[in-house]
Structure formats: C-alpha cells, structure tokens
Amino acid sequence: MNAREIILGSVAINKPAPAICPETLISSNKNRSGLIDEFIQMNRVAGGSVIETDELELIKKDINQSVKNREYFVNTISAVGQKNKDINEFSDAFSLASVHKVYMRSKLGVAENGSVWLGESDLVNRLLPFICEHLVIVLDSNSIVSNMHDAYKRIKADEEGYGVFISGPSKTADIEQSLVIGAHGPRSLLIYLV
Amino acid sequence: MTVYLFVPCYIDQFYPQVAIATCQLLGKLGCKVIFPLNQTCCGQPMANSGFAHLTSGCSANFVRNFSEADYIVSPSGSCVLHIKEHLNDENEQAGKHIRDRIFELTEFLVDILNVGKLEAFFAHRVGLHVACHGQRGLHTASMTELVSPSFSKPEKLLNMVEGIQLFYPERKDECCGFGGTFCVFEEAVSVKMGRDRLSEHKSNAVEFITSTDSSCLMHLEGILKREKSNIRIRHIAEILNGSDRRES
Amino acid sequence: MANHASMAAAFIKDEARVNWHDETLWYVRHKRDLAAVKIPEWEQLRELASEIKNHTLSHLDDYLVEFEKRATENGIIVHWAVDAQEHNDIIWNLIRSNNISRVVKSKSMLTEECHLNEYLSNRGIKVVDTDLGEYIVQLREESPSHIVLPAIHLRKEDVGKTFHEHLKTEQGNSDPQYLAEAARQSMRWKFIHSEMAITGVNFAIAETGGFVVCTNEGNADMGAHAAGIHVACMGIEKIIPRTEDLGVFLRLLARSATGQPITTYSSHFHKPRRGQEMHVIIVDNGRTRQLGNPDFRNSLKCIRCAACFNTCPVYRKSGGHSYHSPVAGPIGAILNPNLNRRQNADLPFASTLCGSCSNVCPVKIDIHEQLWKWRQDLTKEGYVTKSKKAGMKGMAWILSSPARYRMAGRVVRIVLRFFPSLVPIRDLNPWYKQREMPAAPNQSFREWYLKNKK
Numbered sequence: 001m002n003a004r005e006i007i008l009g010s011v012a013i014n015k016p017a018p019a020i021c022p023e024t025l026i027s028s029n030k031n032r033s034g035l036i037d038e039f040i041q042m043n044r045v046a047g048g049s050v051i052e053t054d055e056l057e058l059i060k061k062d063i064n065q066s067v068k069n070r071e072y073f074v075n076t077i078s079a080v081g082q083k084n085k086d087i088n089e090f091s092d093a094f095s096l097a098s099v100h101k102v103y104m105r106s107k108l109g110v111a112e113n114g115s116v117w118l119g120e121s122d123l124v125n126r127l128l129p130f131i132c133e134h135l136v137i138v139l140d141s142n143s144i145v146s147n148m149h150d151a152y153k154r155i156k157a158d159e160e161g162y163g164v165f166i167s168g169p170s171k172t173a174d175i176e177q178s179l180v181i182g183a184h185g186p187r188s189l190l191i192y193l194v
Numbered sequence: 195m196t197v198y199l200f201v202p203c204y205i206d207q208f209y210p211q212v213a214i215a216t217c218q219l220l221g222k223l224g225c226k227v228i229f230p231l232n233q234t235c236c237g238q239p240m241a242n243s244g245f246a247h248l249t250s251g252c253s254a255n256f257v258r259n260f261s262e263a264d265y266i267v268s269p270s271g272s273c274v275l276h277i278k279e280h281l282n283d284e285n286e287q288a289g290k291h292i293r294d295r296i297f298e299l300t301e302f303l304v305d306i307l308n309v310g311k312l313e314a315f316f317a318h319r320v321g322l323h324v325a326c327h328g329q330r331g332l333h334t335a336s337m338t339e340l341v342s343p344s345f346s347k348p349e350k351l352l353n354m355v356e357g358i359q360l361f362y363p364e365r366k367d368e369c370c371g372f373g374g375t376f377c378v379f380e381e382a383v384s385v386k387m388g389r390d391r392l393s394e395h396k397s398n399a400v401e402f403i404t405s406t407d408s409s410c411l412m413h414l415e416g417i418l419k420r421e422k423s424n425i426r427i428r429h430i431a432e433i434l435n436g437s438d439r440r441e442s
Numbered sequence: 443m444a445n446h447a448s449m450a451a452a453f454i455k456d457e458a459r460v461n462w463h464d465e466t467l468w469y470v471r472h473k474r475d476l477a478a479v480k481i482p483e484w485e486q487l488r489e490l491a492s493e494i495k496n497h498t499l500s501h502l503d504d505y506l507v508e509f510e511k512r513a514t515e516n517g518i519i520v521h522w523a524v525d526a527q528e529h530n531d532i533i534w535n536l537i538r539s540n541n542i543s544r545v546v547k548s549k550s551m552l553t554e555e556c557h558l559n560e561y562l563s564n565r566g567i568k569v570v571d572t573d574l575g576e577y578i579v580q581l582r583e584e585s586p587s588h589i590v591l592p593a594i595h596l597r598k599e600d601v602g603k604t605f606h607e608h609l610k611t612e613q614g615n616s617d618p619q620y621l622a623e624a625a626r627q628s629m630r631w632k633f634i635h636s637e638m639a640i641t642g643v644n645f646a647i648a649e650t651g652g653f654v655v656c657t658n659e660g661n662a663d664m665g666a667h668a669a670g671i672h673v674a675c676m677g678i679e680k681i682i683p684r685t686e687d688l689g690v691f692l693r694l695l696a697r698s699a700t701g702q703p704i705t706t707y708s709s710h711f712h713k714p715r716r717g718q719e720m721h722v723i724i725v726d727n728g729r730t731r732q733l734g735n736p737d738f739r740n741s742l743k744c745i746r747c748a749a750c751f752n753t754c755p756v757y758r759k760s761g762g763h764s765y766h767s768p769v770a771g772p773i774g775a776i777l778n779p780n781l782n783r784r785q786n787a788d789l790p791f792a793s794t795l796c797g798s799c800s801n802v803c804p805v806k807i808d809i810h811e812q813l814w815k816w817r818q819d820l821t822k823e824g825y826v827t828k829s830k831k832a833g834m835k836g837m838a839w840i841l842s843s844p845a846r847y848r849m850a851g852r853v854v855r856i857v858l859r860f861f862p863s864l865v866p867i868r869d870l871n872p873w874y875k876q877r878e879m880p881a882a883p884n885q886s887f888r889e890w891y892l893k894n895k896k
Binding site for chain 2: 446447450451454460464468475478479481482484485753755756759760791792793794795796797798800801802814817818820821822826830831834835837838839841842843844847851854855872873875876877878879880881882883885886887888889890891892895
C-alpha cells in the first residue's frame with residue numbers, strides 16, 4: 001500500500017459520522033457611497049492610500065512623472081499608456097529585480113478590508129506586484145463590493161492559474177510589534193478610484 | 195421554597211462565614227434551608243488533576259445527600275460547574291435530577307428568586323473579581339471574548355447593596371491563576387497571574403475584593419496577606435447578606 | 443526533562459520581560475476584540491466556520507480525493523506523506539533530482555512539526571526562513587515562540603545584536619525600521635536566486651484543487667513566483683469544501699490573529715506558472731489518529747490563528763518556549779500529546795481551565811474541555827508521578843467518607859493554627875512560597891449549623 005492508500009484508508013476508518021454542510025448566506029446591504037467610504041478608510045488603515053478621480057488623466061500624469069524621473073516602471077493598463085513590451089509572464093526574477101513602480105488594473109475591490117483582487121491576466125507576471133518598490137492600482141469604484149462573501153460571488157477564483165487579494169503595502173511587526181511598512185513586497189500601495 | 199445548601203469542602207473548613215452568610219441570606223429571601231449533614235467534597239480537585247476516575251465515591255456521597263432536593267444552591271461557581279459536567283455516579287436518573295436543579299448562589303438569586311432588592315449595606319470601594327468557571331461555565335455574566343450583549347448576575351445583585359462602589363479591573367475577566375492544583379504545581383505562573391490581577395484592583399484603590407468563588411479569593415488573599423496589604427476579601431454572599439463585620 | 447512548570451518559572455524570573463511579553467500579547471487580543479465587535483454577525487461566522495469544518499472532517503477522504511483530482515488536472519503534482527519522515531524525504535528527493543541548492547521557505551508550522559530545516563541541514567541544504575520573525579529566530583538558532591509572531595519573545599535590542607552579528611548592521615542600532623530594511627535587502631537576492639520555494643497552506647479548496655496562502659510581508663509570493671519549483675505543504679485537515687467557504691474563513695482568520703480585517707496578501711494558487719513546477723504534499727503525521735478520537739478530533743479544525751495564545755494568561759506569562767514544541771499555547775497543549783505522550787504530558791496541565799481560549803477560537807474548538815480530557819487520559823496511561831497519584835488516592839479516600847472528611851478537616855485546622863505555614867520549610871510547601879496560608883477558623887460550617895440551626 002502506498003502512502004495515499006494508507007492515509008485515505010485511515011481517514012475512512014477514523015472519520016466521524018456525517019455532519020451537514022451549512023449554507024453561507026451572509027451579505028450586507030450598504031449603499032454605494034457607504035461602500036466607497038468604507039473601502040477608502042480600510043485601505044488607509046492597512047497603510048495604503050486612495051485617490052478618487054473622475055478620469056484617467058491623473059494616472060497618465062503619474063506615469064509621465066515616472067518617465068521624467070527616469071524610473072523603471074511597468075504599465076499593464078493599455079488605457080493609460082503604452083504597455084511594456086519587454087515584460088510578460090515569462091520574465092524572470094532577475095529581469096524584474098530593478099522595477100521601481102508597477103501600474104495595474106483591478107476588477108474588484110472589497111469594502112470591509114480595503115483590498116483589491118488581481119487575477120493573473122491583470123498582473124501580466126505573478127512576481128510583478130511583489131518585486132516592485134511601489135504598486136499603483138486603478139479600480140472602478142462601481143466594482144467595490146461589501147464583503148468577502150460578495151467578492152467570491154463576483155470573481156471566479158480558479159478562472160486563472162493565480163489570483164491575489166492585496167490590501168495594502170507589504171508590512172511586518174515582527175520586531176517588537178513595531179509596525180514597519182515595506183517588508184519584502186512593495187513599500188507603498190496607491191489606488192486610483194475612478 | 196426549600197433549598198438544599200451545598201457547602202464546598204474548603205468553605206466548610208476554612209471559610210464557614212461564607213456558608214453562614216449564604217444560609218442567612220437565603221433564609222431572609224424566604225427560603226427554607228436544609229444542610230445535608232453528610233456532604234463532603236464534590237470531587238473537583240481530583241477530577242481537574244486527571245483523577246476523575248477516583249471520584250465515584252464523592253459522587254455517590256453527593257447523590258446520597260442531594261437526590262431529594264428541589265433546589266441545590268452553593269456559594270461556588272466552580273463546584274456547581276463540576277457537578278453539572280462531571281458528576282459520575284452510576285445512578286444516572288439521580289444525576290440528571292441533580293444537574294437540572296443545582297445553582298450557584300447569584301444564578302439562583304437572579305434567575306429563580308428574581309431578587310429585585312436587598313436589605314444590604316456596604317459603603318466601600320469594592321473590586322469585583324469575575325471567577326472563570328461561574329462566568330464561562332455557568333454564564334453568570336457575559337464574556338469579553340464574545341460579541342454579545344453585556345450582563346452580569348453578580349454585578350446586578352451587588353448594585354442592590356446600598357453605599358457600594360463597584361469597580362472592575364482593567365482586564366475584566368482574566369483568570370486569577372488559582373486553577374485548583376495548578377496553584378501549587380505551576381506556582382510561579384499562578385502567583386504571577388494573581389499579582390497581576392491584584393495590581394489592577396489596586397489601581398482602582400479598592401478596599402475590598404469580592405467574587406462568587408472562595409477558591410479565587412483564597413489565592414488572592416494569600417498574596418495580599420504576604421504583601422501585608424490593607425485590601426480585604428469578602429465573598430459576595432457576605433456582602434449581599436448585609437454584614438460588613440467579620441472575625442479576622 | 444524540562445517541563446512547562448520549570449521553564450515557566452525561569453521565564454517569570456525576568457519580571458520586566460514577562461510584563462512586556464504579557465502586555466504586548468494582551469494588546470493583540472484586544473485588537474482582535476475591536477475587530478470582532480465591528481462585525482455584528484461575528485458569532486454567526488464562528489458557528490458557520492465550526493460547522494463547515496465539522497462537515498469537512500466527516501467527509502475528509504472524499505474531499506481529499508476531489509482536491510487531488512482537480513489539482514492534478516490543473517498541472518499540480520500531488521504527493522502524500524504518512525509521517526514527517528516521508529514528508530521530508532519527498533522534499534529531499536525533489537531537491538536532489540533537480541540539483542537544487544538554494545531553498546527559501548515561508549511560514550509553515552507543518553514543516554516545523556516535521557523538523558524539515560534540521561533534516562535538510564543534515565544533508566547540506568541550508569533553508570532560508572523568509573518570514574522576518576522566523577528569519578530572526580533562525581539566525582539566533584532558536585525556535586519560534588508563537589505561530590503567528592515567531593519572535594515575540596525578543597526585544598528589538600536582541601534583534602539588533604543578532605543582525606549586527608549576521609548582517610553587519612550598525613552595532614547598537616535597534617531601530618525596527620532600520621533592521622527590517624536590512625532584512626529586506628539581504629533577503630531580496632535570496633528570493634531572486636531561489637530555486638525552490640516551500641510554503642505552507644492556509645486553506646486547500648477541494649472544489650477547485652487550489653490553495654490559499656496568507657502573508658503580510660509578501661514573502662511567500664516573492665519565493666513562489668521567483669523559484670522554478672514551488673512546494674506547498676499541508677496537513678490533511680487544511681481542506682475546505684468550496685471557494686465560497688473562503689469568505690467565512692478569510693473574514694475570521696486575520697481578525698482573530700492580529701485584529702486586521704485581512705492579511706496584506708491572500709494568494710490563490712491554482713496552476714503552476716508556465717515553465718514552473720508546483721507540488722503539494724498532503725501529510726498525515728498522526729492527524730488521522732486524532733481524527734479517530736471523538737474527544738480530541740475537534741482540534742483538527744484549527745486554522746492556526748493563535749488567538750488562543752494571545753488570550754491565554756498562562757501563555758502570556760510563561761512564554762512559548764515553555765511549551766517546548768513548534769506549536770505552543772492552548773492549541774499546542776491539545777495537539778502535541780497526540781504526537782508524543784511522554785514529551786508533552788505536562789502541557790494539558792499548564793492551564794487553569796479558564797475557558798477563554800475556547801471563546802476566542804474562530805472555529806469553536808472546545809480547547810479547555812479537551813485539556814480536561816487529556817488530563818484524564820494521560821493520568822490513566824500512567825504519565826503522572828507516583829507521589830501525585832498516591833496523594834490523589836488518599837484525598838479521594840478521605841473525601842468520599844463523611845466521617846473521614848470531618849476528621850481530616852478538624853486535624854488540618856488544628857495543625858494550621860499551630861503551624862501556619864503547614865511545614866516550617868517553605869520549599870516543601872509550594873503554596874507558601876509567595877502566599878500566606880488561609881486562616882484556620884475554630885469551627886467548620888457544619889459545626890456552626892449544628893449549634894445554631896438544629
């Protein structure tokens with residue numbers, strides 16, 4: 001008998017009598033502006049910052065500034081500027097090591113925790129939103145849902161090979177519970193809410 | 195209403211004034227109190243130490259003394275909880291009868307007697323220690339861990355005492371560290387826990403500390419006396435019974 | 443053999459340190475309370491989480507098979523390991539067959555349980571623990587003292603000294619910002635150069651064959667997306683049935699652990715990236731034995747949030763190392779005896795059974811009740827000193843008879859009156875070390891009752 005058979009056999013003998021699986025029926029009825037305010041507040045608490053804007057001009061200005069500063073940035077949003085041709089899913093860690101800023105678009109935000117969902121196609125490369133120094137997200141304010149239950153109803157988590165909820169810049173409090181922003185991932189998260 | 199009085203062994207031997215106060219208080223509130231003369235110990239000290247299998251003698255004796263009772267009342271949350279959860283006599287019917295009818299004192303006063311006022315006077319600053327087994331096991335009060343409405347049976351009763359000023363420590367329901375044989379087998383942690391509770395009470399400048407359980411109070415009093423502190427201990431029964439004099 | 447009581451006593455001697463440890467962890471418990479109270483449906487969520495886990499355990503084999511099927515369809519290679527040895531061997535074989543030398547690892551209590559680092563070190567592979575807290579204790583050659591906050595037992599000066607020694611940071615500089623930046627710079631190239639990334643699994647989804655890893659630092663992802671091989675290690679109990687169940691668990695996990703509504707990163711892995719290998723190792727290591735025990739199977743519901751650690755006054759005041767196990771605290775006290783009776787028989791007694799742990803547990807494990815039950819089992823199996831056993835037998839004999847009980851009570855009161863410390867030498871009477879004995883009244887209640895009431 002191999003390990004699989006041993007383990008499954010052992011589970012079969014030892015498992016308890018069947019118990020019912022409950023329905024997870026929880027959602028909340030917040031009005032739209034309540035959701036946006038909550039999203040902004042929760043993201044701020046997590047160390048991020050949110051700028052509300054009506055159009056994409058502001059983001060284009062942001063990118064132009066990056067160009068002027070001669071920063072190595074990666075843009076994955078065609079609506080705001082040219083996408084980097086040199087970056088794709090096969091780009092390895094060495095080639096991404098000096099990326100300073102990344103611009104990505106998210107399709108969903110969650111008000112209760114200020115997080116945004118990024119699927120693999122939003123990221124272009126899985127390592128990109130982690131290895132950069134600064135992460136900039138563009139999010140449509142109409143795509144903010146109330147809580148995680150609603151989020152999982154909207155996205156299909158296994159639609160792509162990878163996806164991630166990101167709620168702020170990377171951080172740690174492992175040294176005497178002192179909060180330090182910028183652990184191994186990006187040092188900042190900026191969300192343009194359009 | 196006839197009430198059988200269950201007096202925990204260590205109260206019978208070391209803190210008889212607590213049982214006297216309980217007896218008198220129940221009498222004042224219209225109960226006929228019967229004290230079965232042959233009760234001993236509920237078995238909790240052995241059971242909590244891993245020796246529940248040795249407690250059948252104590253359980254059998256408990257059943258012999260209390261199986262006729264309509265109500266059993268005790269000034270101890272932990273002992274009542276032990277009987278409810280771990281009474282292990284072979285007479286299952288008697289066991290169920292007892293489990294359904296046994297109450298800690300404040301539970302009984304609030305839930306069964308529906309006490310609305312008390313003839314009691316205690317004009318002192320009093321710290322209320324929330325005893326774990328009564329609170330979390332018998333639900334005599336709400337618990338800070340849970341998201342649920344706030345309530346407290348001991349507090350409700352104490353607020354009926356004229357002149358009393360009641361204070362909670364900052365960590366409202368953190369354990370005092372007695373824990374049965376824990377208090378000797380993990381002496382360092384036990385005393386540290388007790389000292390930490392006491393320092394919060396001291397911040398409130400209390401004159402007395404009270405609780406529903408004499409086990410907690412015995413442990414806290416031991417520390418206070420060693421420190422030669424002026425803070426004194428009173429079981430809740432003594433305060434609710436109106437006496438603020440006690441043999442030292 | 444060092445046990446909890448003696449190690450706790452040593453920890454408590456440094457009063458400044460134990461007070462800091464206690465206050466810091468109480469603050470984490472407090473943050474949890476603040477987060478919970480913002481969710482009106484909090485108790486409903488706990489009940490749901492508990493029921494989902496109960497259901498899952500009752501169909502665990504079906505869900506494991508479903509998970510394996512879907513994961514395999516998605517290109518993930520699934521392995522099974524009966525015990526720690528097999529788990530370690532699987533990883534070693536992957537390392538050998540791929541000629542790997544650079545391995546990074548994010549937090550996984552399972553790999554701690556299997557002593558993976560030591561096993562690989564004996565074979566010439568130095569795994570780098572990338573979670574900052576774990577990195578710090580790794581450099582210090584200590585074990586983590588808390589499953590979420592591994593270095594909570596250390597002050598920043600301790601970290602400063604360690605980093606000065608190993609990372610050449612400035613001597614005497616213990617600014618957390620400065621030290622964390624040094625760790626970031628040092629770790630960055632370890633991620634980039636890594637060949638294998640080992641991660642844990644917070645939740646494995648049967649319905650989709652995917653798994654979720656939660657971090658604040660981003661270290662799991664930095665490794666997983668850089669390395670050519672990603673190995674995710676999970677205990678059999680990490681399975682949940684459906685993606686929608688993540689809504690319940692992710693809302694509970696970070697709030698229970700640190701008071702955050704969610705960790706910075708909640709990464710959902712379903713397929714390896716193109717050109718990468720992704721492996722999952724499903725491990726038993728005694729879990730099915732625990733599953734078969736109705737008294738203790740609820741402990742398998744644990745989602746490793748450590749809320750029970752933060753609320754436990756014994757843990758806060760004795761420190762994680764007093765539990766001499768990778769998983770300390772109340773949950774450790776009910777999991778570890780299953781792994782090794784002899785080494786861990788002391789743990790269920792390191793508690794006053796106050797019940798606070800069960801109340802904060804997001805999946806409603808009856809921790810304090812299991813502690814009581816373990817005490818019964820361990821005692822019956824003989825893990826108790828002869829003197830304690832004799833003392834308890836004596837006590838039971840005396841207390842079960844009214845006449846013997848009354849006689850003993852009278853004797854004790856008389857002795858106490860003449861010998862207040864019971865024994866003149868403090869060391870033989872642990873109660874008396876730091877507390878006065880109770881006073882001895884002249885009469886018992888029964889004696890008063892007979893005089894006054896009959």
